Amino acid sequence: MPVPMIDLRAQYRRIKTEIDAAVAEVFETQGFVGGINIDRLEKGIEAYLGVGCAIAVASGTDALLLSLKAMGVGPGDEVITTPFTFFATAGAIANLGAKPVFADIRPDCFTIDPDAIEALVTPQTKAIVPVHLYGQCADMDPINAIASKYGLAVLEDAAQALGARDKGRPACTLAPMAAISFYPTKNLGGAGDGGMVVTQDAALAQRVRLLRAHGAGTTYIHTIVGTNSRLDALQAALLNVKLPHLDQWNAERRAQAAYYAERFAEIPEVIPPVERAGNFHVYHQYVIRLPHRDAARDLLRARGIGCAVFYPLALHMQECFRYLGYEEKDCTHAAQACREVLALPMYPELTPDQQDEVVAAIKEHLA
Ligand SMILES: *Cc1c(COP(=O)(O)O)cnc(C)c1O
Numbered sequence: 001m002p003v004p005m006i007d008l009r010a011q012y013r014r015i016k017t018e019i020d021a022a023v024a025e026v027f028e029t030q031g032f033v034g035g036i037n038i039d040r041l042e043k044g045i046e047a048y049l050g051v052g053c054a055i056a057v058a059s060g061t062d063a064l065l066l067s068l069k070a071m072g073v074g075p076g077d078e079v080i081t082t083p084f085t086f087f088a089t090a091g092a093i094a095n096l097g098a099k100p101v102f103a104d105i106r107p108d109c110f111t112i113d114p115d116a117i118e119a120l121v122t123p124q125t126k127a128i129v130p131v132h133l134y135g136q137c138a139d140m141d142p143i144n145a146i147a148s149k150y151g152l153a154v155l156e157d158a159a160q161a162l163g164a165r166d167k168g169r170p171a172c173t174l175a176p177m178a179a180i181s182f183y184p185t186k187n188l189g190g191a192g193d194g195g196m197v198v199t200q201d202a203a204l205a206q207r208v209r210l211l212r213a214h215g216a217g218t219t220y221i222h223t224i225v226g227t228n229s230r231l232d233a234l235q236a237a238l239l240n241v242k243l244p245h246l247d248q249w250n251a252e253r254r255a256q257a258a259y260y261a262e263r264f265a266e267i268p269e270v271i272p273p274v275e276r277a278g279n280f281h282v283y284h285q286y287v288i289r290l291p292h293r294d295a296a297r298d299l300l301r302a303r304g305i306g307c308a309v310f311y312p313l314a315l316h317m318q319e320c321f322r323y324l325g326y327e328e329k330d331c332t333h334a335a336q337a338c339r340e341v342l343a344l345p346m347y348p349e350l351t352p353d354q355q356d357e358v359v360a361a362i363k364e365h366l367a
Contacts, residue, residue, distance in 0.1 A: 006346070032234060037236035063196055066197060085157065105337065127155060260286055260344065303364075
């Protein structure tokens with residue numbers, strides 16, 4: 001029985017009637033830009049998180065870019081982030097003419113190591129961008145403590161972690177700004193690109209609202225230089241249908257993670273993901289470490305079992321960042337994770353029988 005990495009059609013089947021009606025309504029009204037669906041989604045995310053202002057934008061990448069821009073990050077500034085993340089986190093920093101500065105990760109939970117951050121702070125440091133990787137919050141208290149000690153901004157990259165919590169507080173409310181992605185495979189996914197900025201600061205919210213609309217608060221009156229980063233009404237209509245289901249889907253992911261953990265407890269060579277104490281992990285990805293990872297990946301694929309390597313090359317070793325002068329040993333835990341991690345099938349509709357197939361293939365690899 002083949003097991004896909006993710007099956008978006010299975011989710012669609014669960015809510016097809018609601019989605020089809022919401023999409024049909026957008027076509028009926030032909031209101032594709034702005035409008036009630038965008039307002040409803042922004043208010044829905046604000047209500048879901050309990051605090052902060054939400055501003056819908058065109059993608060998670062734009063959410064990062066516009067947040068950093070609103071914070072005033074630009075040429076000459078340094079921004080400390082993790083080298084073990086999707087490229088967009090560091091790409092947004094570099095695209096603003098600022099310098100990404102990479103702090104190594106914690107080997108147990110793959111998120112930025114707060115103890116690696118302070119030594120990297122210079123007079124040019126402007127912000128810290130922790131990433132809530134795979135659906136688990138970075139260790140925010142020590143990060144925020146360093147930020148307040150040196151007067152730095154903090155932006156949470158919560159693209160993979162909507163619904164996650166750190167000591168009971170939701171991701172996206174743990175720092176002054178946060179970026180969400182609605183890329184189709186994310187825990188709350190649209191039918192294309194989409195994103196959201198969340199901020200606890202009304203002035204920053206106002207700046208992001210201006211930046212996403214060419215800097216115009218009033219049509220054709222431009223107070224700052226912005227861009228076009230609208231979220232489509234069609235995406236918002238779909239996301240409004242999905243948002244009320246998010247907690248249920250995340251609960252299903254957690255149950256699957258618990259089942260994998262139970263099965264992997266029998267296999268000492270497999271290191272399952274660690275949920276840091278006080279965290280509520282939403283398993284955007286279920287990522288194990290194991291010996292001979294590439295061979296494991298090849299065997300799973302040969303057996304029709306989806307798997308993926310997030311991420312095969314750490315950002316400090318990417319060709320486009322060679323000018324920064326990093327060596328592999330500068331972020332040794334990130335480099336090691338790149339060699340050992342394997343993401344397994346994980347989505348709300350995954351069944352225990354399918355998970356058994358995955359575990360059987362891993363056992364076959366280790367035999
Ligand atoms: C998906 C993702 C992004 C970018 O989001 P897009 O909507 O694809 O632009 C940024 N950071 C992380 C960690 C992501 O996983």
